[in-house]
Amino acid sequence: MHLNHLNLLNFKNIRQAELSFIEGINCFVGDNGAGKTNLLDAIYYLSFCKSYFNSIDSQLICHEEEFFVVQGRYERDSQPEDIYAGLKRSQKKQFKRNKKEYPRLSEHIGLLPLVMISPGDERLIVDGSDQRRKFVDGVISQIDKNYLEQLLRYNRILNQRNTLLKSARGKSGVIESQIDIWNSQLALTGQAIFDRRRMFVEQLEPVFQKYHNYISGGNEVVKINYHSHHQKGDIELMLQHNLAKDIVLGYTTRGVHRDDLELLLNSYAVKKDGSQGQKKTFFIALKLAQFEFLNSHFGYPPVLLLDDLFDKLDENRGNRLVELVGSDLFRQIFITDTQKQRLLDIVKHTGKNYAFFDVKEGEVVKDAQNVMND
CATH class of the missing domain: 3.40.50.300 (P-loop containing nucleotide triphosphate hydrolases)
Known part of the structure; x- marks a missing residue:
């Protein structure tokens, strides 16, 4: 193409x-x-x-x-x-x-x-977790229509739950009859998203390490750790347990919308300890791994x-x-x-x-x- x-x-x-x-x-x-x-x-x-x-x-x-x-x-x-x-x-x-x-x-x-590599991609490393989720979601969505639909559905459910939390005005009893429905749907849809993200990171990491090793000359060790609330137990129970806190804050504090990638260089966070050149090498290798991942799926670059x-x-x-x-x-x-x-x-x-x-x-x-x- x-x-x-x-x-x-x-x-x-x-x-x-x-x-x-x-x-x-x-x-x-x-x-x-x-x-x-x-x-x-x-x-x-x-x-x-x-x-x-x-x-x-x-x-x-x-x-x-x-x-x-x-x-x-x-x-x-x-x-x-x-x-x-x-x-x-x-x-x-x-x-x-x-x-x-x-x-x-x-x-x-x-x-x-298409894969774009730009100096602005340093945001993948230095900015908040939303940038890393966007990266993961952007790659998977290009090859998996069902994932994109699940992601859009999850965001609609999350918005509904957050609206309900704000309407409670500090009292959980006001929304108890409705919140369980949104908790169940959020947990179910979130599980599908988590499973696909976990699989993607497992597939991406060795390819990323290959490119980073080549560009850096093999002098640095890099690793990606995927963190999600879904790794810590029953997400529906977590949503119930954190309901009072969520009402006070007015938003949902548990779920795949809080997922993150921990990016490590020589066992330390590249965000804090990496030089400008090392950070650039890191995100270039990530994007080249994305390229190879898409190429493998589509059969053309x-x-x-x-x-x-x-x-x-x-x-x-x-x-x-x-x-x-x-x-x-x-x-x-x-x-x-x-x-x-x-x-x-x-x-x-x-x-x-x-x-x-x-x-x-x-x-x-x-x-x-x-x-x-x-």
């Missing part, structure tokens, strides 16, 4: 662009703020129906404009796939596959597998987006990352960088075909001199 063409109108700072891409490495070069990362975000949007960076779709519309459009033509299983995404201010966004609108956006997830990754990696780690990217596992890659010569030296070493695009103040122009396409 690969992206052949991308058309943009009023997406962030890119007012208009029509671009054709190659299988191999497509490079966006320009100063910070020029719009390189916005191009990656547009490609990400076509896979996930949302931005990688902005949770509010209206913020993606170019200043003073009334709409944005992102269109992509892919080749998937030797068949063309035309994907359309559009949004007008104060209206619901449209998402179409081959001119047919999706009744639910969740039906699109998994059609165009996802599109890979690499946003400004070669800063803050020492030369040895950077070289090993280049060697990985040059392997046959990766087919279509999009890379951004501020330094053209550095990126040109990097992509030449991969042995893959490559094409360069110059990005300046939202304008994108193909660099005809820096293309290798056999």
Whole structure:
């Protein structure tokens, strides 16, 4: 699977662009703020129906404009796939596959597998547990529609229970007749989510360790520990036991919505003890493991987006990352960088075909001199 063409109108700072891409490495070069990362975000949007960076779709519309459009033509299983995404201010966004609108956006997830690796992924390590749950859920949801449905159902049940807790006004007797129903449903749905997450982490960890070992040169030991309330006993009994506390707080304190991954480097939390380069190596290895996991499931490689990754990696780690990217596992890659010569030296070493695009103040122009396409 690969992206052949991308058309943009009023997406962030890119007012208009029509671009054709190659299988191999497509490079966006320009100063910070020029719009390189916005191009990656547009490609990400076509896979996930949302931005990688902005949770509010209206913020993606170019200043003073009334709409944005992102269109992509892919080749998937030797068949063309035309994907359309559009949004007008104060209206619901449209998402179409081959001119047919999706009744639910969740039906699109998994059609165009993609992995994005960005400096912002350090949030996986340094931020709260919600970032790590989003990572796990995002990977599983691409390959397991039932999991995505269970996750959406769980969140609806959780919202209902939290609303009920707030309505109790400090008195459990007010909601006793209703709370047991929500406790039972939350426990049942949560168990299915927990079982799938546990299986995923067990499958992901050795692959992650393999990539981390390669990039780091084998000098560091890494581990992932999955923590969940479901490991500590009957979750329904926990919900009953913590009811008084939950009423006071106004939200549910037990369940899979509190799950977390403990990320260890040489037996210590990488969040606290890891250097900037070690943290970067950690999340790159996590994302490459995600890539291999999706590739194994779909039988073809996802599109890979690499946003400004070669800063803050020492030369040895950077070289090993280049060697990985040059392997046959990766087919279509999009890379951004501020330094053209550095990126040109990097992509030449991969042995893959490559094409360069110059990005300046939202304008994108193909660099005809820096293309290798056999």
